[in-house]
Amino acid sequence: GLASRLQGVFGKLKGKGKVSDEDVAEAMREVRLALLEADVNFKVVKQFISSVKEKAVGQDVMKSFTPGMVIIDIVNKELTELMGGTQSKLARANRPPTVIMMAGLQGAGKTTTSGKLAKLLQKGNHKPLLVACDIYRPAAIKQLQVLGSQIGAPVFSMGDQASPVDIARAALEEAKANNNDYVIIDTAGRLHIDEALMEELRQVHAVAKPDEVLLVIDAMTGQDAVNVAESFHSQLELSGVVLTKLDGDTRGGAALSVKAVTGCPIKFAAMGEKIDSLEPFHPDRMASRILGMGDMLSLIEKAQTNIDAEKAAEMERKMRNAEFTFEDFLEQMAQVRKMGPLDQLLEMVPGMNKMKGLKDMKVDERQINRVEAIVKSMTTEEKNKPDLLNHSRRKRIAAGSGQTVADVNRLIKQFDDMRKMMKQFSTMMDGQKGKKGAK
Ligand code: GDP
Ligand code: MG
Numbered sequence: 001g002l003a004s005r006l007q008g009v010f011g012k013l014k015g016k017g018k019v020s021d022e023d024v025a026e027a028m029r030e031v032r033l034a035l036l037e038a039d040v041n042f043k044v045v046k047q048f049i050s051s052v053k054e055k056a057v058g059q060d061v062m063k064s065f066t067p068g069m070v071i072i073d074i075v076n077k078e079l080t081e082l083m084g085g086t087q088s089k090l091a092r093a094n095r096p097p098t099v100i101m102m103a104g105l106q107g108a109g110k111t112t113t114s115g116k117l118a119k120l121l122q123k124g125n126h127k128p129l130l131v132a133c134d135i136y137r138p139a140a141i142k143q144l145q146v147l148g149s150q151i152g153a154p155v156f157s158m159g160d161q162a163s164p165v166d167i168a169r170a171a172l173e174e175a176k177a178n179n180n181d182y183v184i185i186d187t188a189g190r191l192h193i194d195e196a197l198m199e200e201l202r203q204v205h206a207v208a209k210p211d212e213v214l215l216v217i218d219a220m221t222g223q224d225a226v227n228v229a230e231s232f233h234s235q236l237e238l239s240g241v242v243l244t245k246l247d248g249d250t251r252g253g254a255a256l257s258v259k260a261v262t263g264c265p266i267k268f269a270a271m272g273e274k275i276d277s278l279e280p281f282h283p284d285r286m287a288s289r290i291l292g293m294g295d296m297l298s299l300i301e302k303a304q305t306n307i308d309a310e311k312a313a314e315m316e317r318k319m320r321n322a323e324f325t326f327e328d329f330l331e332q333m334a335q336v337r338k339m340g341p342l343d344q345l346l347e348m349v350p351g352m353n354k355m356k357g358l359k360d361m362k363v364d365e366r367q368i369n370r371v372e373a374i375v376k377s378m379t380t381e382e383k384n385k386p387d388l389l390n391h392s393r394r395k396r397i398a399a400g401s402g403q404t405v406a407d408v409n410r411l412i413k414q415f416d417d418m419r420k421m422m423k424q425f426s427t428m429m430d431g432q433k434g435k436k437g438a439k
Pocket of ligand 2: 110111112134140186187
């Protein structure tokens, strides 16, 4: 999938202290391939890559202590932008009712989504009226009625003999009479776009004058979703898109391309067959989901505000070369302290929470103070060459810091463990995680 692929790419970058122009170019090639494989429209991919490159150059990625993270950050922001940037709200009529017309191919999820949307509106204290304008599919009216009774929303229908245009017209009257502030018109779909369907939708549109025309798209259809969106948009001015079946094993390409190609924002995402599985679409969350990053971004933000980049790079180099000393250990503690509880930080790193033993690693303030006392009782030489710490030196340090020899021993053991863990951590960041194939 796209996530594991990108993680693989960035894993390689993360492992590097310095990243060259060629590294970035290679990463971009991989991103490009990954997006194409995820069924993202090729024009969108091209545009995407060039804007990421532009931003990467502008931000002086090379100077950063974690170039991979900076690039992930840029990619994530661009993905978010590509999907509309901020959340796009449902339109609202100046004078009720607000009319919402659903459109889309057969099986996309129009009827189900109509019911879900009604439920969502009810939660906001609205009184939606569902309108059954699909007179062709035998069970369509019944399906909408079942959904309506499930959530206690009225369903307007005139059977399958009346024309969709007449049904829409009468439904608006009904809504006004009953003070329904939203009207949701469920329409028919075909397996393929055809002229007869479009003509009918245009007629319903002309009568209902919807404030919102939502194209319902099955996220599983990938590249095809873009073609569908394009042709619906050219025939019937769409105001938004609903992506359904995001609970499935979708490759995410549809979400990425639809907004970029049609200019129509994705307003809702459906993640299941249940009536309450419709959510407002959040571009930033979708981007994170596509990248499979967990809360990586908040971690990046924390790191950027609190860690001195030059110092951290030096630290990383030392750890790699096993030159990490007690002096550095203290420095590290101080940095971590500025960022907040270590266990919380580690939880934000994808994959970290799976690392053995990490869950039990709790950092408490008193512990840090004790550590500080012990380290400060060491001579500079001892701090820089931990191997010097034989038994008599440990005894002296214990006495000087007011701790027991056992405490000192424990700290030295912890220090060694930390060095080992850091090594493990950087190996993992080198791309091990990508290979295991995150979803
Ligand atoms: P319509 O022909 O566009 O009205 O599509 P329907 O609303 O009848 O939905 C077609 C099928 O897709 C039904 O079996 C729905 O239960 C299913 N469906 C709709 N939305 C979702 C969704 O978000 N996730 C899943 N898993 N199934 C969905
Ligand atoms: Mg239907």
